[in-house]
Amino acid sequence: MNQTRIPAIYMRGGTSKGVFFRADSLPADPALRDRILLRVIGSPDPYGKQIDGMGGGTSSTSKVVLIGPSARPDCDVDYLFGAVSIDTPVIDWSGNCGNLTSAVGPFAIAQGLVDAPRDGLATVRIWQANLGAKIVAHVPVQDGEVVEDGDFELDGVTFPAAEIRLEFLDPGGAEDGDAAAGAMFPTGQPVDTLDVPGYGAFAVTLINAGNPTIFMHARDLGLRGNELQPDVNENAALLKKCEAIRAHAAVRMGLGNSADEVSASRPATPKLAFVSEPAGYVASSGKRIEATDVDLNVRILSMGKLHHAMTGTGAVAIAVAAAIPGTIVNQLVANSTNATNGRVRFGHPSGAMTVGAEAEQRDGDWIVTRAVMSRSARRLMEGQVLVPSALWTDA
Structure with missing residues (x-):
C-alpha cells in the first residue's frame, strides 16, 4: 500500500x-x-x-x-x-x-x-x-x-x-507557553509607542488574552475601520506595512529576537487588529451593519491576510481589552452608549458579534477572570x- x-x-x-x-x-x-x-x-x-x-x-x-x-x-x-x-x-x-x-x-x-x-x-x-x-x-x-x-x-x-458557550478562564494569564512571559501586558502599559523602521511610530496596545494580540487605530494605517477583505488583501504595500508592525510588536512583547525571525517562524501570533469608532458598512454577506448596531469596528489579520470575520481568540482579546481602562479598545468603547454589563458588540467584515469579559481590580491592578463567547x-x-x-x- x-x-x-x-x-x-x-x-x-x-x-x-x-x-x-x-x-x-x-x-x-x-x-x-x-x-x-x-x-x-x-x-x-x-x-x-x-x-x-x-x-x-x-x-x-x-x-x-x-x-x-x-x-x-x-x-x-x-x-x-x-x-x-x-x-x-x-x-x-x-x-x-x-x-x-x-x-x-x-x-x-x-x-x-x-x-x-x-x-x-x-x-x-x-x-x-x-x-x-x-x-x-x-x-x-x-x-x-x-x-x-x-x-x-x-x-x-x-x-x-x-x-456552544465557551468560557476562557483567566484569559490574561497562562501557566505555560510563551504568552505567560509577559503576563497580560508584556510592557506593563495599556498603551505603548511602537517604532517601526521605515514606517514611523504607532500607538499600540500589546496584550496577552486569548492569543498575543496587537491593537492599533485604523486611521494610523490610513483606513476607516469598516473595510472588507478585498480592500486590504489586494493592497500589497499595506500588508507589508502590517507585517512589519506585527513583527516589531512581537519583539517588543518578548515573542522573538528579531522581526525577521518572527515573520519566518511564527506567522500565526501575535495577531494584529485595527479598530475604529462605529461606522456603517455592508458586510460580505450583503447584510447592512449600522453604526448604531455596534460599539466599535474591528478588523484582524491572520497569517498575513485580513480575516473574513473575526478569530475566536481575537474576540476574546477584544473583550478583555475593552474591560481594562486605558487600552485603545477601552478608549473607544468608553465613548459608546451601547456597551453595558461588561459586554461589547463589534462589527467585523462578515457582520457583528457580542463578547463579554469580567474584570476586577486587585491591589491596584485590573484582572480579567473570565471571557465568554458563543460559537457553533x-x-x-x-x-x-x-x-x-x-x-x-x-x-
Whole structure:
C-alpha cells in the first residue's frame, strides 16, 4: 500500500475549519508529526490553493487540531492547535484558534474522552496546551450525542446550528507557553509607542488574552475601520506595512529576537487588529451593519491576510481589552452608549458579534477572570485521511 490511513474528523468550528486527530493517532516525534500534518493539509503549496490536501487555501481553513486525555486533574482533555502555513513548510504551534475551540468539546464527546450526560449540557474542561490556559465548553447533548442542529446564527457561517458557550478562564494569564512571559501586558502599559523602521511610530496596545494580540487605530494605517477583505488583501504595500508592525510588536512583547525571525517562524501570533469608532458598512454577506448596531469596528489579520470575520481568540482579546481602562479598545468603547454589563458588540467584515469579559481590580491592578463567547460547531466528514507511506519510510 503506497498510502497510509490516519483516523481523523474534518470539522467546522465557528468561522474556521480544520482536521481533528486524536493525539495518539500521530507519531510522537514532533518533526515527523509535522511532516505528516503538512502533507495532510497540502502545504507548502506555491500555488496557494492546497489542492493536494485538506486545506482550503486560506488561514481559516489551513488548520490542524490534536486532542487527547488530560493528565491534569482539573481538565478532561488536552488540546493542541496548529496553524499551517500555506506556502512555507511551517506549522505555527504558538497560539490558539478560538473558533476551532468550539469543536473540541464535540470531538471529545464523540471520541469517548468525556463522560457526557444523556441529555442537557455537557461541561468539557479543556487544557489549551499551546498557551497553558483553561477553557470550559458547554456543549448541548441529546440521547448521549452532541446536538449539532439549532437556531444559533453566527455571522460568517451560512447555516444556523446549536450554540456552544465557551468560557476562557483567566484569559490574561497562562501557566505555560510563551504568552505567560509577559503576563497580560508584556510592557506593563495599556498603551505603548511602537517604532517601526521605515514606517514611523504607532500607538499600540500589546496584550496577552486569548492569543498575543496587537491593537492599533485604523486611521494610523490610513483606513476607516469598516473595510472588507478585498480592500486590504489586494493592497500589497499595506500588508507589508502590517507585517512589519506585527513583527516589531512581537519583539517588543518578548515573542522573538528579531522581526525577521518572527515573520519566518511564527506567522500565526501575535495577531494584529485595527479598530475604529462605529461606522456603517455592508458586510460580505450583503447584510447592512449600522453604526448604531455596534460599539466599535474591528478588523484582524491572520497569517498575513485580513480575516473574513473575526478569530475566536481575537474576540476574546477584544473583550478583555475593552474591560481594562486605558487600552485603545477601552478608549473607544468608553465613548459608546451601547456597551453595558461588561459586554461589547463589534462589527467585523462578515457582520457583528457580542463578547463579554469580567474584570476586577486587585491591589491596584485590573484582572480579567473570565471571557465568554458563543460559537457553533459541526462534523463535516469523519473517517480517515490518506498520506503517502513514504513520509514514514523516508524520515
